Amino acid sequence: GIQVEQSPPDLILQEGANSTLRCNFSDSVNNLQWFHQNPWGQLINLFYIPSGTKQNGRLSATTVATERYSLLYISSSQTTDSGVYFCAVELWNTDKLIFGTGTRLQVFP
Amino acid sequence: GAVVSQHPSRVICKSGTSVKIECRSLDFQATTMFWYRQFPKQSLMLMATSNEGSKATYEQGVEKDKFLINHASLTLSTLTVTSAHPEDSSFYICSARDDGAEQEVNTGELFFGEGSRLTVL
Numbered sequence: 214g215i216q217v218e219q220s221p222p223d224l225i226l227q228e229g230a231n232s233t234l235r236c237n238f239s240d241s242v243n244n245l246q247w248f249h250q251n252p253w254g255q256l257i258n259l260f261y262i263p264s265g266t267k268q269n270g271r272l273s274a275t276t277v278a279t280e281r282y283s284l285l286y287i288s289s290s291q292t293t294d295s296g297v298y299f300c301a302v303e304l305w306n307t308d309k310l311i312f313g314t315g316t317r318l319q320v321f322p
Numbered sequence: 323g324a325v326v327s328q329h330p331s332r333v334i335c336k337s338g339t340s341v342k343i344e345c346r347s348l349d350f351q352a353t354t355m356f357w358y359r360q361f362p363k364q365s366l367m368l369m370a371t372s373n374e375g376s377k378a379t380y381e382q383g384v385e386k387d388k389f390l391i392n393h394a395s396l397t398l399s400t401l402t403v404t405s406a407h408p409e410d411s412s413f414y415i416c417s418a419r420d421d422g423a424e425q426e427v428n429t430g431e432l433f434f435g436e437g438s439r440l441t442v443l
Contacts, residue, residue, distance in 0.1 A: 246432065254360075254413055256434040299365065301432075308354060308419070310432050312366040 215240045217302055217313035224318045226290050234285040234316045236300035244303040245276050246310065247285050251296050259285070259298075290320045324350045324420050328435035335406055336443055343401045343438045345416030351396035352418035356432070357389075360413040372399040372416075396421070406442040414438045 216239040226232055236245070247259040260267050260274040262283065267274055271290075276283040283300055300313040325348040335341050345355055353374045358366040370391055371379040378391035388410075390402040399418075403410055415437040419430045 244430075248434075254415070254437040254439070256415065256437075258431065258433065261431040301366075308430075309368055309371065310356070310417070311368065312358075315365050 215242075215302065215304060215311055217300065217311055219298075219300060219313040219316050221316060222314065224316055226318065226320050228291060228320055228322050230290050230320075231286070231288045232290060232318070234287070234298055234318075236283040236285070236313050238281050238283075238302050238313075241281070241305065242278065242302040243305045244310075245278075245283050246301050246303075247274055247283070248299045248301065249294075249296050250299060250315075256299075287318075290318075292320045292322055294318060295320050324348075324418070324431075324433045326416065326418050326433050326435040328416055328438050330438060331436055332439045332441075334441045334443065337407055338405055340402055340404045341406055341440060343403075343414055343416075343440075345399045345401070345418070345435050347397045347418045347420075350418075350420040350422060352399075353396060353421050355393060355399040355416055355418045357391065357399075357401050358415045358417065360415060360437075366415060369414075374399075403440065406440070408442045411440055411442045414440060 218237045220235045244263045249257045262276045264278045271288045273286045298316045301310045327346045329344045355372040357369045360366045369384045372391045372393040374393045380386045393399040417432045417434045
């Protein structure tokens with residue numbers, strides 16, 4: 214089956230720093246989403262981004278489907294950005310979303 | 323975005339009992355819903371696809387007789403963990419996609435419930 218690998222697995226930042234999270238996938242995909250899982254387990258939709266670049270406030274994402282990767286940029290990080298970030302991909306001819314391995318982010322004041 | 327609600331958010335039960343978790347789409351209809359399981363410090367693993375009016379489709383390695391799924395309406399899917407054991411303790415999360423959202427085949431944003439944390443003693 215498809216492999217969805219995220220890097221780095223863990224990231225520690227000081228408030229105000231910028232970061233880039235990466236999502237590599239081993240096969241072509243129909244769609245890609247980025248999520249933030251807060252400490253209570255809730256998955257918050259960040260981006261629905263099968264291709265191209267999108268921005269939402271301090272966050273932006275880029276997916277290069279032909280090269281099988283996506284990047285999530287977090288600028289001027291805040292302590293509330295802490296949590297686990299997941300990318301998830303949808304395979305062609307299926308509506309299933311397969312999750313990546315996750316990046317655990319800790320932002321300290 | 324669309325709202326998906328799960329109930330209960332937390333449940334503790336004795337070994338051998340059955341537990342039902344509900345997943346509702348509050349402001350949209352969903353022919354298909356998905357159930358995931360997440361163990362501590364791990365990623366989400368897809369368990370099954372719930373289809374309104376028909377049988378669920380289970381992922382490899384998931385016991386269909388242990389994890390009963392019913393999708394009786396376009397806004398409700400239920401997961402019943404039967405004869406629960408301590409190893410079934412986990413975080414269960416459902417998700418759904420809006421049937422009415424403008425989308426091409428196999429596209430559309432997926433929204434997740436708050437999750438249900440099951441502890442089996």
